[in-house]
Amino acid sequence: MVTRLSHYFVRTLREDPADAEVTSHRLLVRAGYIRRQAPGIFAWLPLGLKVKGKVEQIIREEMTAAGAYEVHFPALLPREPYEATGRWEEYGDGIFRLHDRKGADYLLAPTHEEVFTLLVKDLYSSYKDLPLSIYQIQDKYRDEARPRAGLLRGREFTMKDAYSFDYTDAGLDASYMAQRDAYERIFQRLGLEYVIVQADAGAMGGSRSEEFLHPTAVGEDTFVRSEGGYAANVEAYETTAPAPIAIDGLPEPVFFDSPNTPTIQTLVDHCNAHLDAPASGIAGPATDGATEWNAAHTLKNVVLALKHLDGTRELVIVGIPGDRDVDDKRAEVTFAPAEVEAATEEDFAKHPLLVKGYIGPWSEEGAILGEESATGIRYLLDPRVVDGTAWVTGANIDQKHVHSLAAGRDFTADGFVEVANVVEGDPAPDGSGPVHLARGMEIGHVFQLGRKYAEALGLKVLDENGKLVTVTMGSYGIGVTRILAIIAELNNDAKGLVWPASVAPFDVHVVATGKDAVAFELAEKLSADLEAAGMDVMFDDRPKVSPGVKFGDAELIGVPKILIVGRGAADGQVEVWDRRTGDRQTVAADDAVAALMA
Amino acid sequence: MVTRLSHYFVRTLREDPADAEVTSHRLLVRAGYIRRQAPGIFAWLPLGLKVKGKVEQIIREEMTAAGAYEVHFPALLPREPYEATGRWEEYGDGIFRLHDRKGADYLLAPTHEEVFTLLVKDLYSSYKDLPLSIYQIQDKYRDEARPRAGLLRGREFTMKDAYSFDYTDAGLDASYMAQRDAYERIFQRLGLEYVIVQADAGAMGGSRSEEFLHPTAVGEDTFVRSEGGYAANVEAYETTAPAPIAIDGLPEPVFFDSPNTPTIQTLVDHCNAHLDAPASGIAGPATDGATEWNAAHTLKNVVLALKHLDGTRELVIVGIPGDRDVDDKRAEVTFAPAEVEAATEEDFAKHPLLVKGYIGPWSEEGAILGEESATGIRYLLDPRVVDGTAWVTGANIDQKHVHSLAAGRDFTADGFVEVANVVEGDPAPDGSGPVHLARGMEIGHVFQLGRKYAEALGLKVLDENGKLVTVTMGSYGIGVTRILAIIAELNNDAKGLVWPASVAPFDVHVVATGKDAVAFELAEKLSADLEAAGMDVMFDDRPKVSPGVKFGDAELIGVPKILIVGRGAADGQVEVWDRRTGDRQTVAADDAVAALMA
Structure with missing residues (x-):
C-alpha cells in the first residue's frame, strides 16, 4: 500500500532538539524518526521503526546464513543466574535492578550470557548436539551514568546478541569465525567501513576478543594500528617491556x-x-x-x-x-x-x-x-x-x-600494570612497527568467552568417550540502534538525512506539487505503478502545502530517490531527484518507473 | 532455506513440566516452543518465535488495512505521565516499579495510554491532523499476584495496543469501529471463535467498552448473553431495578x-x-x-x-x-x-x-x-x-x-451498587430476554477512552473555528502471546499440537525414515522442491533416530502437513499425513508437492 503523507504519522520539526549533542540525534528527531521519552530512552515513530526493521532484517539474514537460530529472552530476568557468575555485583550501578511484589530480585538484562547458558544446559546433554549458535534481537538496558548522543549511548537500546556453544577449542574457533565473517558481511551490506581490532575481554572474561570499530574522528573509542597489520583497542594494547639491565656497577642513588x-x-x-x-x-x-x-x-x-x-x-x-x-x-x-x-x-x-x-x-x-x-x-x-x-x-x-x-x-x-597511555609511535607488540592512534565507534564485538560461564553455571555435555566436558562459548554483539545512529551520522548533509538504499525507510518519495489536479493525478498513478513494480512508496499528497515545504521535508527525511510531479505534468514530464548527489533530471512520465528502478 | 532438525534448536521433552496447569503451557514447553525463566516469564525458542511472528504479522496486516501506523515505545518509562493520570498509584502492587541511579522513578509499562497521548500532544496541534490511529506490538509487564496457566496470564507478555485520536465523538465512533472491524478480521484469520460483549471500562475510564471473548468452558471470564442479542461481561451486567412499591399500608416491622x-x-x-x-x-x-x-x-x-x-x-x-x-x-x-x-x-x-x-x-x-x-x-x-x-x-x-x-x-x-452475582435467567437489561451464563477467555478489548487521558495530559487541538478542543481517544488491545496460547489450547490432541496453517511454524514437516540412503536423498530433493514451490519446510534429517521417535516429534510439534519418506522411497512412493485428521495417503513422489500444496 502506498503510504500517504497526508495521513502518515510523521511531523518534521523546524527546530533542533535542545538536548541534541550529535548530528544523528538532531536529524532523527527533527525528521520524525524518534522521540525522547526519558534520558537515553526513545520512542520509535513509523519512519524510525521502518529503518530499524531493515537493519534488523539484514542482520537476521546473515545470522541465518551463518547457521544461527533466533530465540527471544525476556528483558526482565531473575537475579540468581547473574549472582552465580558474580555479575549481579560486578555491574554495580550500571544496571537497573528491581523486585517483584514478593520481594524477589530482578534485573533488566544488560546482556544475556547467563540465561543462554542455562537454556542450553536445560535442553542439551551430548556433544552430538553441538555446535550450536543462537541469537536474539532484543531491547537491553544499562543505567548509564551519562546517557548521551541520542541513540549512540542510550539506556534502552536494541542489540543482536548471539552465543555459540562448542565442546572443543577448535569448534569454538570455527563458530567464532562464522560470526566474525557474518559481521563483515553485515557491515558491508550496511555500507559501514570497519576496522577489526583486538579488544580487552574486560568484565566478560574469556580469551580472544575483537571489536569492529567504525573509524571516525568523533568516535569515543581510541585504537592503534601499525602499518604491519596490528590493530587493537587502546585498552587491549600490550606494552613491550625492554630487556632488563644488569644492576652491578650502577651508580648509587x-x-x-x-x-x-x-x-x-x-x-x-x-x-x-x-x-x-x-x-x-x-x-x-x-x-x-x-x-x-x-x-x-x-x-x-x-x-x-x-x-x-x-x-x-x-x-x-x-x-x-x-x-x-x-x-x-x-x-x-x-x-x-x-x-x-x-x-x-x-x-x-x-x-x-x-x-x-x-x-x-x-x-x-x-x-x-x-x-x-x-x-x-x-x-x-x-x-x-x-x-x-x-x-x-x-x-x-x-x-x-x-x-x-x-x-x-x-x-x-x-x-x-597497563595503565599508561599509548602514544603515536609506540611499538606494536607483534613487532609490526610503530602504531598510529585513531578514533572509532564500536559497531560490533565478537569474543570467545571460553568456559567461564559454562563452568559457573554447570553447562557440561558428554563427549565421544562418554566423559562430561565443560562447554566452551562465544558471545557476539551488534548494537542495532547504535548502528542505525552511526549510519545516520555518516549519511547526511546540511539539508537532512541521506539514507543508503539498503536501510532507507522507503524506496522512493513521490512529491506532487502545485494546485494542478493533473499533477496530483499523475503522481497518484506513478505511485501505484512504482508500487506495482515492487517499490515501497511514500507519496506526499498533502493538498495545500507549498513545494518549498514539501522539498524541505523530502530532504530532511532523506529517502534516496525522489520523484517530483509538478508543473511539467500536463506535458507528461516529471523530475527524478537523487537525494545524495542533488542531481535532478527531467524524464517523460512514462519512463519514470524505469528511471527510478535503475 | 530448508530447516534441518539435525541442527535446529529444538528439543522435545518426554515429561510434562511440573508447573503446567493448562494444556497450552504443557504442550508449548514439551514441544520446544517456550521455556520458563521465572514465574510468568518465558523465553521463546525458535519454533515459538516463528508462531508468534505469524500471529503478529496477521495483526500488522489488519492494522495497516485499518489505517493504523506502527510505532514502538520503550517498556521502561518515567513515573511522571502515569502520575498525571493517577495510575502510578492506581496500579497498586500490580506493576513493576524501579528507580535509576539518580533515584528517578520508573515503571515497566503495563499499558501505554499516557505516552501515546503525550506523543500526539508533542507533534500535533490541529484538527487537520486527525483522525489518527497508531499502534505498537510490544512486551508489557504486570506484576500479577498469581501468574499462572503459562502464557495465558504472564507477568511479561506481548500485546498489540492501538490508540485512536479524534476531535469529535463521531470521529471516535468511526475510529472505534475501524479497530473493532479489524479485530473481527484478525480473529477470523486466526480461526478463533469470538463473542463481542459489553465490558466495564474499569480503571481505564471512558465510555463504550467491548471485549472479544473466546467462548470456552475453561475461560476465566464469565459473560452473559440473551437470545435477543444482549451480551456482556458479568462485570458490566446492569441489574434492572423493579418499580418501587407504595409504602402506605405496608405492615410494620x-x-x-x-x-x-x-x-x-x-x-x-x-x-x-x-x-x-x-x-x-x-x-x-x-x-x-x-x-x-x-x-x-x-x-x-x-x-x-x-x-x-x-x-x-x-x-x-x-x-x-x-x-x-x-x-x-x-x-x-x-x-x-x-x-x-x-x-x-x-x-x-x-x-x-x-x-x-x-x-x-x-x-x-x-x-x-x-x-x-x-x-x-x-x-x-x-x-x-x-x-x-x-x-x-x-x-x-x-x-x-x-x-x-x-x-x-x-x-x-x-x-x-452492582456487587450481587448474576444468575441464569436474570433479565437482560435491554429487555431482550433472560440471560444465559457462559465462560470465555478475553482475546481482545476495544474501548472509547473519551477525553479522560487527553484532559489529564492536556492534549488539545485547534478545531475548524480556531478554538482549542480536547481530543477524544480510543484504546484497543490484543494479547499476542495470550492468543497464541489460546490457539494452542484449542488445537491439540493427545499426541500434541495441531496448528492451523495460518500460524503453523512451518508449512510442511518432511520426515525421512529408515537407514536407506534412497529415502534420505528423496526427502532432501522433495524438501528442496517444496521450498522452491514457496513452502516453509522443516526436514527431519536426523540420521540415527527411529521412525517412532520422529513421528512422535512430528505429532508433538504439530506442523499441519507431514510428508513421510521411508521404505516406499525406492519405489517412488511417499506418504502425505494430515496431522489434524490423522489421514495418511500414499502418493507418488512426483505428486507429493502438488498434494501438499492442495
Whole structure:
C-alpha cells in the first residue's frame, strides 16, 4: 500500500532538539524518526521503526546464513543466574535492578550470557548436539551514568546478541569465525567501513576478543594500528617491556634538594638547571641518549583509589615514566571490576609517609613502597620499569627528589600494570612497527568467552568417550540502534538525512506539487505503478502545502530517490531527484518507473 | 532455506513440566516452543518465535488495512505521565516499579495510554491532523499476584495496543469501529471463535467498552448473553431495578427470636418452622407469590473492607437479596480503584453495634446503617432493594431477626451498587430476554477512552473555528502471546499440537525414515522442491533416530502437513499425513508437492 503523507504519522520539526549533542540525534528527531521519552530512552515513530526493521532484517539474514537460530529472552530476568557468575555485583550501578511484589530480585538484562547458558544446559546433554549458535534481537538496558548522543549511548537500546556453544577449542574457533565473517558481511551490506581490532575481554572474561570499530574522528573509542597489520583497542594494547639491565656497577642513588618541583615539568627544569647531564645508569632507559633531562627520565607515582565490589576502598600507587599519563580507560580495564577514582585529600591524610608532589618508592629511611613497604600500599609499575632502569623520582620528603634510583635494586614492584597511555609511535607488540592512534565507534564485538560461564553455571555435555566436558562459548554483539545512529551520522548533509538504499525507510518519495489536479493525478498513478513494480512508496499528497515545504521535508527525511510531479505534468514530464548527489533530471512520465528502478 | 532438525534448536521433552496447569503451557514447553525463566516469564525458542511472528504479522496486516501506523515505545518509562493520570498509584502492587541511579522513578509499562497521548500532544496541534490511529506490538509487564496457566496470564507478555485520536465523538465512533472491524478480521484469520460483549471500562475510564471473548468452558471470564442479542461481561451486567412499591399500608416491622440462625439457610428454615407463610409486604419483592419462605425473602448484609489508594481502610456493608452472593469480580470493578477484602475479626471488634450473623440496617433502638446510621458505615444496596420492598433481615441483636422491614421506610441506602452475582435467567437489561451464563477467555478489548487521558495530559487541538478542543481517544488491545496460547489450547490432541496453517511454524514437516540412503536423498530433493514451490519446510534429517521417535516429534510439534519418506522411497512412493485428521495417503513422489500444496 502506498503510504500517504497526508495521513502518515510523521511531523518534521523546524527546530533542533535542545538536548541534541550529535548530528544523528538532531536529524532523527527533527525528521520524525524518534522521540525522547526519558534520558537515553526513545520512542520509535513509523519512519524510525521502518529503518530499524531493515537493519534488523539484514542482520537476521546473515545470522541465518551463518547457521544461527533466533530465540527471544525476556528483558526482565531473575537475579540468581547473574549472582552465580558474580555479575549481579560486578555491574554495580550500571544496571537497573528491581523486585517483584514478593520481594524477589530482578534485573533488566544488560546482556544475556547467563540465561543462554542455562537454556542450553536445560535442553542439551551430548556433544552430538553441538555446535550450536543462537541469537536474539532484543531491547537491553544499562543505567548509564551519562546517557548521551541520542541513540549512540542510550539506556534502552536494541542489540543482536548471539552465543555459540562448542565442546572443543577448535569448534569454538570455527563458530567464532562464522560470526566474525557474518559481521563483515553485515557491515558491508550496511555500507559501514570497519576496522577489526583486538579488544580487552574486560568484565566478560574469556580469551580472544575483537571489536569492529567504525573509524571516525568523533568516535569515543581510541585504537592503534601499525602499518604491519596490528590493530587493537587502546585498552587491549600490550606494552613491550625492554630487556632488563644488569644492576652491578650502577651508580648509587643520590638525594637532592629540589625546591618547588611538585610537577614533572618543574622537576625536569630543575634537573637541567642544577644537575649534570643525564647518563646511562643515572636516569631513564639505558638506550636513552638524551643530553638534556626530560620527562622520560622521571618516574611519576600516581595514587589511585580502587572501590572494590565488596565496598572496600584500597589505595594503590602506579609508577609510570614521567612522559606518560594514566589512561583512564586502560586503568578501568586493568582494575575491573573495581572502580578507579582519584585519591582524595582524606586518603593522603591517612598516609603521612606520602608527600604529595614528592612521592617515590624509597626514602632515606628505607622502602616506602614495594617490598618491605612502610605504607602497606600496593606499588604497581609500568612494564617499562624493568630491573636495572634508573630514574629520577620523589624522595618522600617535601622539596626533595632522588636520582639514580634503580629498579630491582632500590625498589621493587608488587606487580606490573597497563595503565599508561599509548602514544603515536609506540611499538606494536607483534613487532609490526610503530602504531598510529585513531578514533572509532564500536559497531560490533565478537569474543570467545571460553568456559567461564559454562563452568559457573554447570553447562557440561558428554563427549565421544562418554566423559562430561565443560562447554566452551562465544558471545557476539551488534548494537542495532547504535548502528542505525552511526549510519545516520555518516549519511547526511546540511539539508537532512541521506539514507543508503539498503536501510532507507522507503524506496522512493513521490512529491506532487502545485494546485494542478493533473499533477496530483499523475503522481497518484506513478505511485501505484512504482508500487506495482515492487517499490515501497511514500507519496506526499498533502493538498495545500507549498513545494518549498514539501522539498524541505523530502530532504530532511532523506529517502534516496525522489520523484517530483509538478508543473511539467500536463506535458507528461516529471523530475527524478537523487537525494545524495542533488542531481535532478527531467524524464517523460512514462519512463519514470524505469528511471527510478535503475 | 530448508530447516534441518539435525541442527535446529529444538528439543522435545518426554515429561510434562511440573508447573503446567493448562494444556497450552504443557504442550508449548514439551514441544520446544517456550521455556520458563521465572514465574510468568518465558523465553521463546525458535519454533515459538516463528508462531508468534505469524500471529503478529496477521495483526500488522489488519492494522495497516485499518489505517493504523506502527510505532514502538520503550517498556521502561518515567513515573511522571502515569502520575498525571493517577495510575502510578492506581496500579497498586500490580506493576513493576524501579528507580535509576539518580533515584528517578520508573515503571515497566503495563499499558501505554499516557505516552501515546503525550506523543500526539508533542507533534500535533490541529484538527487537520486527525483522525489518527497508531499502534505498537510490544512486551508489557504486570506484576500479577498469581501468574499462572503459562502464557495465558504472564507477568511479561506481548500485546498489540492501538490508540485512536479524534476531535469529535463521531470521529471516535468511526475510529472505534475501524479497530473493532479489524479485530473481527484478525480473529477470523486466526480461526478463533469470538463473542463481542459489553465490558466495564474499569480503571481505564471512558465510555463504550467491548471485549472479544473466546467462548470456552475453561475461560476465566464469565459473560452473559440473551437470545435477543444482549451480551456482556458479568462485570458490566446492569441489574434492572423493579418499580418501587407504595409504602402506605405496608405492615410494620416485627422483631422475632431466631436462635442459631447466622446463615441464610438456617434463617429460612427457622421462618418456615415458626412464622406464617410469606405474604406481600412482609418479605420479598411484591411479585413474589411463594408460599414457603426462601432465601429471596431475606436481605443479606455483607461487610466488606475497602483498601483505598491513600492507604486508608474503609468498611462498607452491602445489602443484597439472600439468594445471591457477592461476586468478587463485580465488587472489584464497582469499588475500583480501591481493593476489596473480607472484613476481619478486628474490623468487627471496632464496631460492637454489628452483631455478626445478625446484621441488619435497623435495630429496636433505631438505624444502624443508612440515613442516621449509628455505625457511620456506608450502607450500599443491591438495585433490587427498591423502596417498598420488605425483607427478613438481621436485628443487630444476637439470635434475633426482623421481618416486614420495608426499604424506604425503615431503612435507606447510602447508594446502590452492582456487587450481587448474576444468575441464569436474570433479565437482560435491554429487555431482550433472560440471560444465559457462559465462560470465555478475553482475546481482545476495544474501548472509547473519551477525553479522560487527553484532559489529564492536556492534549488539545485547534478545531475548524480556531478554538482549542480536547481530543477524544480510543484504546484497543490484543494479547499476542495470550492468543497464541489460546490457539494452542484449542488445537491439540493427545499426541500434541495441531496448528492451523495460518500460524503453523512451518508449512510442511518432511520426515525421512529408515537407514536407506534412497529415502534420505528423496526427502532432501522433495524438501528442496517444496521450498522452491514457496513452502516453509522443516526436514527431519536426523540420521540415527527411529521412525517412532520422529513421528512422535512430528505429532508433538504439530506442523499441519507431514510428508513421510521411508521404505516406499525406492519405489517412488511417499506418504502425505494430515496431522489434524490423522489421514495418511500414499502418493507418488512426483505428486507429493502438488498434494501438499492442495
